[in-house]
Amino acid sequence: MPALDWARDIADHGADAMKLPRRTFLRLAVGVAALPVAWPIARAQSYPSRPVHVIVATAAGGGNDIAARLIGQWLSEHFGQPFIIENRSGAGSNIGTEAVVRATADGYTLLLVSASNAINATLYEKLTFNFVQDIAPVAGIARTPLVVLVNPSIPAQTALEFIAYAKANRGKINMASGGNGTPSHMAGELLKMMTGVDLVHVPYRGLGPALTDLLGGQVQVMFAGTTASIPYTRSGKLRALAVTTTARSELLPDLPTLGDFVPGYEASQWYGIGAPKNIPTEIIDRLNGGINASLGDLKIKARLTDLGGTALPGSPADFGKLIAEETEKWGKVAKFAGIKAD
Numbered sequence: 001m002p003a004l005d006w007a008r009d010i011a012d013h014g015a016d017a018m019k020l021p022r023r024t025f026l027r028l029a030v031g032v033a034a035l036p037v038a039w040p041i042a043r044a045q046s047y048p049s050r051p052v053h054v055i056v057a058t059a060a061g062g063g064n065d066i067a068a069r070l071i072g073q074w075l076s077e078h079f080g081q082p083f084i085i086e087n088r089s090g091a092g093s094n095i096g097t098e099a100v101v102r103a104t105a106d107g108y109t110l111l112l113v114s115a116s117n118a119i120n121a122t123l124y125e126k127l128t129f130n131f132v133q134d135i136a137p138v139a140g141i142a143r144t145p146l147v148v149l150v151n152p153s154i155p156a157q158t159a160l161e162f163i164a165y166a167k168a169n170r171g172k173i174n175m176a177s178g179g180n181g182t183p184s185h186m187a188g189e190l191l192k193m194m195t196g197v198d199l200v201h202v203p204y205r206g207l208g209p210a211l212t213d214l215l216g217g218q219v220q221v222m223f224a225g226t227t228a229s230i231p232y233t234r235s236g237k238l239r240a241l242a243v244t245t246t247a248r249s250e251l252l253p254d255l256p257t258l259g260d261f262v263p264g265y266e267a268s269q270w271y272g273i274g275a276p277k278n279i280p281t282e283i284i285d286r287l288n289g290g291i292n293a294s295l296g297d298l299k300i301k302a303r304l305t306d307l308g309g310t311a312l313p314g315s316p317a318d319f320g321k322l323i324a325e326e327t328e329k330w331g332k333v334a335k336f337a338g339i340k341a342d
Contacts, residue, residue, distance in 0.1 A: 047107055047283050048081040054273070056112045057096025059089045063225065063307070067141050067271040068112040070303055074294040075287075092120055092181065092341060094127060101129045105276040107283040111135060113274040115183045115330075118323060122331035123181040124341045132327055135274040137320035138284050139291035140312030142304050143270040145245035146187050146223040148258060149238045154220050159242040160261045162221070166197040175199040176210035176219040181339060184210075186330055187223040187244050187267035189337040194262050214238065225269070226251050226308030244268060251308045270312060270326075272319050284316050 054072050058064045065087060072083035088096035093116045103109035113135065121131050148159060154173075156162035166173050177185035180203045192199055202219050204210040207228060214222045215237055226249055232238040242258040243249045244267040259265045273291060275284065294300050295311040304311055312319075333339075 047286055048079055050108065051082040051084050052079075052108050052110060053084050053086055054110045054112060055096045055100050056085055056087050057089060057093035058087065058114075058116075060087045063144065063269060064112050064114050064116075064271060066307065070300065071141055071273070071291060071294055074297065074300060075290050078290050078293065092124070092179075093117065094120060094124060097131065097135070098129055100274070100276055101134045103276050105136075105279040107275065107279055107287065109276065110138070110287075111274040113137075113272045113323070115269050115326060116181075117274075118326035119181055119183070119186055119330045119334070120341075121327045122334045123339060132324060134277050136277050136279050136284060137316050137323055138273040138275055139288045139316065140270065140272040140314055140319045140322065141291065141295070142307075142309040143245065143268050143312050144307065144309035145226060145243040145249050145268055146184060147226055147229045147233075147243055147252070147255070148221070148241040149214060149224050149229050149233070150221045150241060151214055151217050151219070152236070152239055153217055154239070156241065157239070158261070159256070159258055162241055163191075163195050163197055163261065166199060167195075170198040171200060173199050173221060174202045174219040176202050176204060176214055176222040178207040178210055179203050179205060181334070181341060183267070183269050184223045185339075186333055188221075189333050189339065190265065190267050191258070191262065193333055193336045194265055223267070227306075247310075249308055250305050250310070270322070272312065272322075288316050 054068050056065050056068045065085070068085050072085050075083045088099055097111060097117060100109055100111040117131050120127070150156065150162060154162065154165065156165045175188045177188065179185065184207065185201065185203065188199060188201065191197065199221065204213070207224060210219070210222055211224060211228065211232070213219050215232065223244065229238065229240060233240040240252070240255055242256050242261070243252060244258050244265070246257060246259055246266050248255065248257060273287065292313045295313045301311060
């Protein structure tokens with residue numbers, strides 16, 4: 001007899017329960033004791049029973065959006081329920097993030113988490129939420145490098161030569177970024193902090209306009225995404241010096257890492273899934289299992305490689321550790337550079 005039926009039996013018998021045969025009473029009592037365990041498991045096994053909304057806190061078409069739609073489609077097929085991608089951009093991704101923080105913690109509203117969330121924790125002084133405390137880590141999806149790009153007017157052929165050139169030309173090299181506090185900006189500030197080079201930051205409203213001015217020579221260096229930079233480096237219009245991750249990119253295997261020249265340097269864009277705090281652990285585990293399974297799919301792996309990324313599988317604790325470490329790292333960089341949100 002199911003545990004819920006046992007509980008009803010006891011409730012129905014009321015005071016007569018103690019008059020039941022000892023074996024029957026013990027059977028009913030054990031069933032009731034099992035309810036706290038059985039109910040969450042049953043709830044998790046039935047999840048999801050309706051559409052799940054994944055909030056992407058940036059505009060459609062960017063890396064965050066692509067990662068969410070790639071995994072969302074796989075999860076929809078895996079769980080048999082739609083994983084609907086919703087773009088809620090604004091305030092440097094804080095509007096969409098806050099919407100998830102305030103959502104019911106039932107697993108039906110999730111957040112596409114990225115490096116920007118870790119950066120914003122320090123960048124914005126008056127956030128109405130604490131990202132590390134208010135968003136529960138569910139699973140990582142992917143990590144992608146940035147590429148150090150220079151206009152051909154810069155004579156440096158390697159990252160080491162560029163650092164030497166920048167030190168000899170302090171304050172004369174303009175560094176473009178996709179905006180104040182974006183991963184492309186923070187990667188450059190980390191280089192400045194670790195090497196002492198003096199680059200003049202020139203923020204743009206997105207990486208597209210920044211690349212246009214890099215091509216035109218109005219700015220001389222930029223940290224850009226792999227897929228956006230490849231057409232220009234292959235045509236010789238821009239020169240790639242290094243990738244910013246600790247390992248080389250499968251998409252650009254001949255390009256060294258910046259850490260080869262600046263020991264300990266690492267900067268990357270990364271993506272994962274988070275949920276409102278207090279979401280049941282059983283639902284987190286179910287989602288984590290599904291996302292990790294998707295990352296083992298050869299088609300997903302190939303698509304991530306095409307995008308310049310590598311899969312980021314692991315437990316919820318692994319993803320939480322990454323978020324905490326990245327929040328601490330970028331907080332130090334922001335304070336060192338005196339960066340605040342516009």
